[in-house]
Amino acid sequence: MRLFNFNGGVKPEPHKKNAAGLPIAVLPAPSFLVIPLHQSIGGTPRPLVNAGDFVLKGQRIGAGDFSTAGEMSSAVHASTSGQVVAVEERCMPHPSGLSALCVIIKPDGRDQWIARQPFDYRHHSPSDTRAYLRDAGIVGLGGAVFPTHLKISSGKHSALDTLIINGAECEPFITCDDRLMRERADAVLRGIGILRELLNAKQVLIGIEDNKPEALAAMTAAVQSSNQNGMAVVAVPTRYPAGGAKQLIRVLTGIEVPHGKRATDYGVQCFNVGTAYAVYEAVALGQPLISRIVTVAGNVAAPRNYEVLIGTPMKDVMAHSQPLDDTDRLIMGGPMMGVTMPGNEVPVVKATNCILVGSPKLFPPPPPEMPCIRCGECAKACPANLQPFELYWFSRAKIFGKAQEYHLFDCIECGCCAYVCPSNIPLVDYYRFAKSEIWAHEREKESADEARERYEFRQLREAREQQEKAARLAAKTAASRAAALAHVAESHPATNANQSAAEVSESASAATAPDQAAAPTPAELIAAALARARVQATEAKNTTAPTAAQQAEIDAIEARRAEIRAQAQPHLPPDD
């Protein structure tokens, strides 16, 4: 099979041997589970339980937030049976150290499941299946935690050309997918089969980096015994970030999915092997996503993979691998894209593929930052084919417009540029900074736009009300005047007949005979003023009837704005 290439990439020391050599150990429930309600991209699910409630294993405790986030949300479940002791804010596994609402469960030790029923997706509509996966809490387990149900939205009507299953696992230290494929290849494959049917995919390509021969062999054997046509296990060259969704799609199919575009529009879709396994458990076994495989590696005596209940505090997981004494930090994820944890109390969530234990020896602080010498090493390493040093330059100088022009938002923050930089510049930090500044600015602008619209609407309304009031007043005056004249005419028919008749006709036909010599009435004056104002209001604006060239310019500006707004969308597209 022909493989394609992506620009750059790096080959850091893999550090995978030790943890990959041992089977997955299933960890028991800890003394307390801390289950955050917000675990995936999208809205925060609302809690369905209160303190004191008893919950069963697999019971839904957080329902997707569909009122504000639309479909972009996913449910969360109790990882074991027990009593809810609190629904409160706890520190999240996020470098900010911010807190968010969590359900705290004290396990009862019985590990009692809800009634589990397989879901017969063949006899349900695609939308029912999506709702089922959403309510089973299935999200991308490669680390991006994008709700899976949103990625199978192409449904059965339009066929997908290629379904890509991501088993590349390119980050150093992480081996959870490797172990999963080695030990549970058949289950993974059944998950893949379900995804394939849901997406109506013509072919399936399972991409695995060629440094995992055992996983390759296990998956190949599973594919052979499954007798599925149009499905192949492909060894891809080991080169970080080959496991990035965009990069793997490129390597396997040659297709480049641009930033902000949906992969399905290009005839491909990509899921992580862990996600496929979770889909299998949800659909075939009726088990929602309540656990995942987590690699514990780095500065520990016994690196290993564990099957961990979601919500287990990281310190309880780490303890099994015996962190060494000089441990100075905890990283969730790998050394290239992982994030430093605010403490070891934070829980394992659906995004936790690895708990990387760090030490000053393992991850020494980089030497002092030197100026950029434009050597271009970063550009050579960038898998998005960007010019990182230019982006650095613009981000540092806060020339954010230029940074966007140089495609800042196509940066996937893989860290290759910072990895190779001879000047030790924390390049990705500069891009994160620039992106968040742009997002903040966009939000500010949006709210300013809203405020301006509100203000303009109020002005308009007030003007209209004033007009109406004036018109009413004028009409009233005219009417009373006419009545008075009529009254006078009635009482003095002989003396004032001609005069009053003339006056009445004048006031009645003022509009039709404006050039009459008689002085205009207040009503006429007001009407005329309003008419003038109306004419002025329409004439004064040069935007009401622009020339074709002006209109084209306006359209171009609007298109640019729309593009910038689209670029500045904080949520990445469905990467697994």
Added chain:
Amino acid sequence: MNNSPYLHKAASVQSVMLRVLLALLPGIAAYVWFFGAAILLQIALASLTAFAAEAVVLKLRGKPLRPFLTDGSALVTAWLIALSFPPLAPWWLIVLATAIAMVVAKHLYGGLGQNPFNPAMVAFALMIIAYPQHLSQWPSLPAVVQMDFAAQWAMIFNLPPTQTLDALTMATPLDALRTALHNAESKTTIASAWANYPAAGHLADRGREWVAAGYLAGGVWLMQQRIITWHLPIAFIATLGLAAGTAHLINPAEFAAPLFHLFSGGAMLAAFFIITDPVSAATTPYGKLIFAAGVAFITWIIRCFGAYPDGIAFAVLLMNMCVPLIDMATQPRVFGHKK
């Protein structure tokens, strides 16, 4: 607390610069072999001046001394200045040139990584305008072999026994050919001028062609080490060769052969060490090709039609000015985007 990536490749500005210096050694060795140890003295003078000048400016700018003095960039500039100047030039010339390169061309623009112009070439261009007589006096091989190091030392520092430089030096081949051709009365051709040239070697000046070969070898090693990409040197060599070759084919009497151009003057030094200064060169793949081709073509024009012995310094400075435009116009296609 640092953020991801937590892993870093063992790379530093220092190691890049040191390998560039290392790559210059074959050329320097050939230089010493043919022309004596004077060049080492010049390199030492330039290096010391560069360190001193940089230390003073860093101090004045309130910057830390240690990381910037040890990054090796000052040494690269110093060595390139020494190697592009005549080896028996007076000591103050090299000191002045290096000081100007460090203070004006590098630090007044903001220091390491900020200079839009190649510092060594700024120094060279300034000196050739200010002191043309000193920069056109290149010792000839037959004269130099009779000099020992003490005599060279005396020459550089203007100590007794004073010798007049004129007795030792002669026009470089580039100069000799131009002078002969521009002399309207003599009706010489390239071939006859070359036949009369006393220091003619296989391709160019005897001795200096081997120095150029040394630079070529070092440059190839730099490419193999991935310090420089192929774009700049190959585009430079190809363009100079193509320009010279085309003209030579059309009119061999007035235009020298491509190999002569490539192995004369500073062509090889420029191809691998001068135009590859990443700070002042174009950075995109296509941009590098345009930049290097521009330098080569302007060099050839100045060599053939100009009044200076070599045109590389001016060509580099002119193309340095175009770098922002070139880079902007040649941005590579970003992943997922159409060009």
